Amino acid sequence: MARQNAVITGWGFYAPAKVMRNSDFEKLVDTNDQWIFERTGIRERRFAGPGESTSTMATSAARSALAKAKLKAADLDLIIVGTCSPDYLFPATACLVQSAIGADRSGAFDIEAACTSFVSALSVANAMIVAGTVRNALVIGAETLSRFLDMTDRSTCILFGDGAGAVVLEGSNASVGIESAVLRSDGSKGELLYVPAGGTMHPADQSTVDARQHFIKMAGNEVFRLAVKSMVDAAEEALSLANVALGDIALLIPHQANVRIMDAVAKRLHFPIEKVFVNVQRYGNTSAASIPIALCEAVEQGRLKRGDKVLLVAFGGGFTWGASVLEWYGEHDWDRATLSPLDIAARKLGDLVDRVRPL
Numbered sequence: 078m079a080r081q082n083a084v085i086t087g088w089g090f091y092a093p094a095k096v097m098r099n100s101d102f103e104k105l106v107d108t109n110d111q112w113i114f115e116r117t118g119i120r121e122r123r124f125a126g127p128g129e130s131t132s133t134m135a136t137s138a139a140r141s142a143l144a145k146a147k148l149k150a151a152d153l154d155l156i157i158v159g160t161c162s163p164d165y166l167f168p169a170t171a172c173l174v175q176s177a178i179g180a181d182r183s184g185a186f187d188i189e190a191a192c193t194s195f196v197s198a199l200s201v202a203n204a205m206i207v208a209g210t211v212r213n214a215l216v217i218g219a220e221t222l223s224r225f226l227d228m229t230d231r232s233t234c235i236l237f238g239d240g241a242g243a244v245v246l247e248g249s250n251a252s253v254g255i256e257s258a259v260l261r262s263d264g265s266k267g268e269l270l271y272v273p274a275g276g277t278m279h280p281a282d283q284s285t286v287d288a289r290q291h292f293i294k295m296a297g298n299e300v301f302r303l304a305v306k307s308m309v310d311a312a313e314e315a316l317s318l319a320n321v322a323l324g325d326i327a328l329l330i331p332h333q334a335n336v337r338i339m340d341a342v343a344k345r346l347h348f349p350i351e352k353v354f355v356n357v358q359r360y361g362n363t364s365a366a367s368i369p370i371a372l373c374e375a376v377e378q379g380r381l382k383r384g385d386k387v388l389l390v391a392f393g394g395g396f397t398w399g400a401s402v403l404e405w406y407g408e409h410d411w412d413r414a415t416l417s418p419l420d421i422a423a424r425k426l427g428d429l430v431d432r433v434r435p436l
């Protein structure tokens with residue numbers, strides 16, 4: 078198989094209907110809308126309702142992404158779900174999605190790198206497509222962190238939200254695609270942001286439940302400081318690997334944890350804040366889902382057109398962080414089901430134009 082680039086041909090997201098406004102937390106803990114908004118930029122976030130879970134939200138996002146790509150689930154080769162809040166320890170959430178959408182010949186596995194999971198999953202799927210191992214992949218970031226929030230801890234419960242975002246990645250002869258991916262980690266800082274119990278180190282028992290050890294614990298200040306530095310480093314490295322100048326980036330889509338982190342990253346990079354996509358005010362920190370949801374909204378708002386360079390950058394528990402430069406491909410205007418010889422010729426011509434364009 079000839080070497081191909083991986084391009085995003087479909088995208089979709091799901092946000093649960095239940096809106097939790099800052100004022101809703103005033104009834105639970107000693108906090109207020111002003112503090113939350115000034116310190117985080119968050120106004121509201123979504124919480125999954127009864128019967129909703131990471132896999133159900135991931136499935137909704139996946140269906141939208143497949144519809145946009147005009148790709149049948151049965152033609153999928155691979156499903157990767159990036160999540161740190163899976164439905165079960167196992168089976169993988171990706172397998173639940175595979176079954177729900179009827180992707181009968183697809184491989185499926187999860188990737189867990191906390192808020193960096195989507196960027197990690199995208200990097201793996203890209204590598205597999207470029208290597209010719211798979212033709213296409215459904216890459217999903219999905220989280221239900223509300224189920225791991227200690228509603229008596231004001232320093233964490235106000236930060237996180239639920240949701241899912243998905244993209245379809247396909248091999249293409251077009252010159253556009255994922256141009257670089259940088260993944261980094263520092264496991265020595267794991268306990269600055271983690272869920273202490275429920276795994277093999279501290280299995281669930283009455284004492285772990287009584288000690289509220291099944292909820293997210295975070296040393297916010299230290300996470301903040303390292304997030305800014307690491308995101309800047311990863312962004313610079315991804316740009317350099319892709320041989321792309323910062324000035325050529327049309328849109329920076331950072332992980333949506335805190336508007337002050339995003340401002341600080343843009344400032345340190347000397348990148349114009351108007352070109353940074355921000356929707357944390359409406360969703361809070363949705364961890365692995367934040368970048369794909371933001372990507373979908375950026376497209377919906379007409380902020381990306383074919384050929385635009387996009388910089389994704391993430392940071393999360395682990396610690397993990399990473400960045401990716403990609404050139405936006407976007408919606409294709411051909412229908413696979415009725416692909417005529419003329420359509421195929423037109424597509425080939427489009428790819429050829431793409432290929433000679435940079436010459």
Ligand code: UT7
Pocket residue numbers: 107108109112113116117192231232233235236296297298299300301304334335338362364392393394
């Ligand atoms: O997605 C993975 C990466 N995660 C992140 O990037 C999160 C990074 N961290 C942050 O975004 C910020 O550190 C927080 C938003 C979590 C906290 O903001 P901060 O400016 O670092 O506040 P702080 O932790 O230094 O706390 C300042 C004060 C403390 O009171 P005292 O000790 O000064 O009296 C806190 O107890 O604010 C208090 N505080 C609150 N007050 C009202 C903490 N949470 C709240 C709250 N409402 N919800």
